[in-house]
Amino acid sequence: MASDTAAAGSAADLVAALPPSPAVWCSGLRKRYGRRVAVDDVSFSVARGEVLGLLGPNGAGKTSVIKMLLGLVRPDAGEVMLLGRPGKDPLARAGVGYLPELFRYQPWLTAAEVLALHVRLVRARVPASEQHDCLELVGLADRAADRVGAFSKGMQQRLGLAVALVARPELVVLDEPTSALDPIGRVDVRDLVLALKARGVTVLLNSHLIGEVERVCDRVVILDRGRVAASGSLDELLGQREVKLNLEGVDARAEARLRATGALTRAGDWFTVAVPTDDAGTRVPDLVRDLVALGVRVHAVEPGRISLEERLLGILRHRPEDTAS
Amino acid sequence: MTALTMAGLTLREASRRRVVWALVALTVTLLALSGWGFAKLAGLETSQGTLTSGEARLVASQLLNLVMFGLSLIAALGTAFLAGPALSGEIESGMALAVLARPVRRSAVLLGKWLGLVAFGCGYVALAGLAQFLVVRATVGYWPPEPVAGLALLAGQTVVLLTLALLLSSVVSTMASGIVAVGLFGATWVAGVVGGVGEALGNDGVARVGTVSRILLPTDGLWHGAMHAFQDPSALVQFGVERTGFPFLSDAPLTTVYLLWTVVWVAMVWGLTAVSFGRRDV
Ligand SMILES: Nc1ncnc2c1ncn2[C@@H]1O[C@H](COP(=O)(O)OP(=O)(O)OP(=O)(O)O)[C@@H](O)[C@H]1O
Ligand SMILES: [Mg+2]
Numbered sequence: 188m189a190s191d192t193a194a195a196g197s198a199a200d201l202v203a204a205l206p207p208s209p210a211v212w213c214s215g216l217r218k219r220y221g222r223r224v225a226v227d228d229v230s231f232s233v234a235r236g237e238v239l240g241l242l243g244p245n246g247a248g249k250t251s252v253i254k255m256l257l258g259l260v261r262p263d264a265g266e267v268m269l270l271g272r273p274g275k276d277p278l279a280r281a282g283v284g285y286l287p288e289l290f291r292y293q294p295w296l297t298a299a300e301v302l303a304l305h306v307r308l309v310r311a312r313v314p315a316s317e318q319h320d321c322l323e324l325v326g327l328a329d330r331a332a333d334r335v336g337a338f339s340k341g342m343q344q345r346l347g348l349a350v351a352l353v354a355r356p357e358l359v360v361l362d363e364p365t366s367a368l369d370p371i372g373r374v375d376v377r378d379l380v381l382a383l384k385a386r387g388v389t390v391l392l393n394s395h396l397i398g399e400v401e402r403v404c405d406r407v408v409i410l411d412r413g414r415v416a417a418s419g420s421l422d423e424l425l426g427q428r429e430v431k432l433n434l435e436g437v438d439a440r441a442e443a444r445l446r447a448t449g450a451l452t453r454a455g456d457w458f459t460v461a462v463p464t465d466d467a468g469t470r471v472p473d474l475v476r477d478l479v480a481l482g483v484r485v486h487a488v489e490p491g492r493i494s495l496e497e498r499l500l501g502i503l504r505h506r507p508e509d510t511a512s
Numbered sequence: 513m514t515a516l517t518m519a520g521l522t523l524r525e526a527s528r529r530r531v532v533w534a535l536v537a538l539t540v541t542l543l544a545l546s547g548w549g550f551a552k553l554a555g556l557e558t559s560q561g562t563l564t565s566g567e568a569r570l571v572a573s574q575l576l577n578l579v580m581f582g583l584s585l586i587a588a589l590g591t592a593f594l595a596g597p598a599l600s601g602e603i604e605s606g607m608a609l610a611v612l613a614r615p616v617r618r619s620a621v622l623l624g625k626w627l628g629l630v631a632f633g634c635g636y637v638a639l640a641g642l643a644q645f646l647v648v649r650a651t652v653g654y655w656p657p658e659p660v661a662g663l664a665l666l667a668g669q670t671v672v673l674l675t676l677a678l679l680l681s682s683v684v685s686t687m688a689s690g691i692v693a694v695g696l697f698g699a700t701w702v703a704g705v706v707g708g709v710g711e712a713l714g715n716d717g718v719a720r721v722g723t724v725s726r727i728l729l730p731t732d733g734l735w736h737g738a739m740h741a742f743q744d745p746s747a748l749v750q751f752g753v754e755r756t757g758f759p760f761l762s763d764a765p766l767t768t769v770y771l772l773w774t775v776v777w778v779a780m781v782w783g784l785t786a787v788s789f790g791r792r793d794v
Contacts, residue, residue, distance in 0.1 A: 254793070254794070257613045258612075258613075259609060259612055259613060259793070259794045260793040260794070261791065261793060277615045277616055277617050278615050279615070280613060280614060280615045281615040283613065285609070285610060285613040286610075287606060287609035287610060287613075289606035289609065290606060290609070290610070291605050291606040291607045291609075292607065292610065293521070293525065293607060295524070295525055295528040295529060296524070304517070304521060305610070305611075305614065307517045308514060308517060308611065308614040308615070308616055309614055309615060310513065310615075347610070350610055
């Protein structure tokens, strides 16, 4: 008897010691619409708490992949796991919030009623005050009692964000969340994703605004013509980083010190230094300290890297099919 | 749970959309017109003098059937046009995306919508039918022999049609599903009339048209059962043999087998809808 309990205990320990299952896992996803192959053998995973950016040109299959993850589209082949459950089980979506690319909400309901409906569909207990906070978060607090049918497109997208967030999701899937938003709304969404990340919520973000993706994502998956063209953390994909410095009074010694850090390019008072990725985070502060000691006046230090945009364009322009032809 | 939520949502949609106001307007018009007509009937003088109360009852019972046919047509149109957008319309507009991405089974969503529409259709038939009975009673003093059974059959007819409209809605686009459903409804009714004429003429081939169409789509069969429950039992005796084929009189109540078949039919069509909706990409 005692050994039984011990065995059960150790089994539980084993399970508990297992690394947590990824928030999203998919393998070999395929989908064809008629003759056109929309998604071809796509596999990737998103760890819990990670923010993953899904990038790619129009028609690359991003939305199709997202819909297959959420059980909205039946894959022709491949498997999906969401939050540790097989995608075929509707309960896998219990902790998922989703903002569709083509968002539309029941026009005959008010904004508050739409949120209440989704809370009920998830069978979550979210008090009305928290639902209202959610509307406030997306800037719709004063329109809570208005019919959705009278909302502008951007307001509907904001409502969609609130719907995605209202049931305390563990995984949030945003398909072009800023397509209809004003510049302030875009910044709001960025802050919102960063806030989710800080709370440990996993985010899968599909966006054409590369700057947005670059600022908030830990990793990106680049899709092209239905296939994964590249994937990895930003550091892996972008390789080196660089620092731009605005300096005054640079003499030969200071320039030598700059060169000692990495390859140097100069444009007037602006110096750009490539920083190797193995940098433990000390090179830049050390450089600035030494420059100041050498009597250089430091006006600005801006971290920069080969932008994701350049990298993305590079990947998409050098596709194997293109080089072959 | 999901089904109940969706049923509530469907009812709320029905009550907030313009379709409802169109239904209310049509119904009120029909009630008012029939009230006026029945009031005239009560004091009607024919070439042979005033109608006897028996004759008046007879005419009233047929007119009631005629008006109830109008009501059932309104119910059919109304629910078909509510059911039409229920699946394909929401998929086309993208409204289904956020809902179906929730931890819900598609069959539960479908059940909810169906229940909501059934509640709406039955509620409409009950209210409008009762109002019509009261109008007839107030004007000519006629009360149908089996009002509850008749209304239940009319409600059944509505359920059959909205189930069909939902099935169509899961495969074809919004407008098409409503139109096709109503078209099929009309076609079976016509086939029923043709079959009735065939019976009157003693032509088995033509009579079979009605029988077959009644089996394929049970709306017309249920309608005949409903008429039988509304009409004055003496009507048939009075009219004798030559009346068979008259579209607003029914000579026999429904058989249990036919009612069972209707239930099986609804279950089958519902199941097909669930399969087709479950496999559909949204
Ligand atoms: N319902 C559909 N029927 C037919 N083809 C479809 C359907 N949905 C997507 N496709 C096709 O699948 C391919 C991928 O489409 P998808 O919407 O996934 O692209 P995307 O990467 O999201 O593009 P975008 O950046 O424009 O949103 C396209 O070629 C598209 O034509
Ligand atoms: Mg897309």
